[in-house]
Amino acid sequence: MSAGLVPASDLEKEDVRQALAYAAEFADNQSIRSPLDGVSSVGYLLGVAAHDHDHEGGSTLSEMDLRVRALERILVEKGYVETAALDRIIEAYETKVGPHIGARVIAKAWSDPSFRQSLLEDASKAVGTLAEVGRVGEHLVAVENTPQLHNMVVCTLCSCYPWDVLGLPPVWYKSFAYRSRVVKEPRSVLADFGVVLPASTEIRVWDSTAETRFLVVPVRPAGTDGWSETQLASLVTRDCMVGTGLPKNPGEVA
Template sequence: MANHDPHHHHDHEHGSELSETQLRVRALETILTEKGYVDPKALDAIIEAYETRIGPHNGAKAVAKAWIDPEYKKALLADATKAVGSLGFASRVGDHLVAVENTPKLHNMIVCTLCSCYPWEVLGLPPTWYKSAPYRSRTVIDPRGVLKDFGVTLPSDTDIRVWDSTAETRFIVLPMRPAGTEGWSEDQLAELVTRDSMIGTGLPKAPGAAS
C-alpha cells in the first residue's frame, strides 16, 4: 500500500531538463519571489531542513532512547512534546505531540480522518498513502484489514486502537522493542525503527535486517 514515487517520471538525455511539474514549481517560485512574497534564502533553509534535519530518523532517535532509558520513556509517554523537544525536535506549528505505546495486547495506529495532520518534526513529510481517502476512511472502520494490506498480521487477541490526529494534537506510536536486542546501543536500535512502525502501519525491523 505504501507508495514510493520516483522523482523523475521520464528519462531525459540532458540532465538540465526539467519535468513539467518542476517547471511549474520553478515559475511559481520566481513569481512569488519577484513580488516579494517569498524570501529565497528562507525557502532554501526550509527545503534544506526537510531534506537533512527533519525526518523519521528524529522519531527513531526518540523511540530508541525510550527503549533503553526508562526515565525518558516515562517522560515521552507523559509529555511527548517536551520529551522530543529535549532532543532538539520541536514543532513549527505549535501542535501538541502525544506518544502512544504498543504492548503485546494493544496495537496503536495513527490516522487523520479530516486531512493529513502529521507530526512532521519527528516523522518528516507524510507519505502519499497517509493522505489518501482510502487510508483515512478504512483505518477507522477496518484497521486490521488495513494492517494486512501493509503486511502486518497481529494475534487475534491483540486490540487495535486508532488515534485521529488533528491540527492541535498529533500522535507518534512507541513500538515494542524487538526481541534479541539486549545490549544494543541507542544508535543500533534506532536503525530498527521504521517510519511505518511509528505510524502503526508497520513493525520495527528484526535484528539483522537493519541496513
C-alpha cells in the same frame, strides 16, 4: 463506465483500475461547472486541474512545473518571498528532518525507563530534553504499544502528522485509501503493509483531527538485551512509529 457497476471484489483487477483511471481523467477534461464558479481564481484552478496530467517519463517540463515556476517568479518579483528561504526549507526536509529523529526518541524510551515515563506524560517536553533532537513542536503525544494493544495514527481530514519528528508524511499516509479505510478496517490496511496481528490484539486508531500529534512507541523487539541506543534506533522504522509496521528484527540489521 460507472464504478457502481463493478462488484467490490473486482475493484483490484488491473483492467478495472485502468478504466477507473480513464474515467477520472475523462471527467477531469470536461469543463464541469463548479458551484464555486464565480469565486475569484476558481476558473484558473479548474484550468490547472484540466490541463495537468502525469507526464511520466517525459523529458520536457510539465505543465505543472511551468505553473509552479511562474508562481515562484511572481512571489519573488512582488517581494513576498526570497528564493534562498525556499531552498532552505526544501533542503531541511531532504537532509535534516526525517524518521531518524523519531527513531532516536524510541530507542531512548526503550533504554531508559524514566525517559519512557516522561515521554508518555509529555512527549514534546521529553523530546526537547534530547540534545541530539532539540525542541520540537508542542502537543506531541506518545502512545505505547503493548502485546495486547496496537496503535495506529491517521488524519482522515487532511495530512496531520508529526512532521518535526518523522519528516514529510509518505504518499500512502496522505492517500485517499489510507485516510478512508484505517478508521473502519485497520486490520485490512495492516495486511496491505504485510502486517498480521493476533485476532485478540486490540487495535486503537488515533485520528489527528486537531493540533495534537501522535507518535507510536512500538514494543521493543526480543533479543536486543544489552543493545546500545544507536543499535536499537536501527530497528525503528518510520512505519512502526505510525503504526502500520513493526520494528525490524535484530537479525535484519546484524
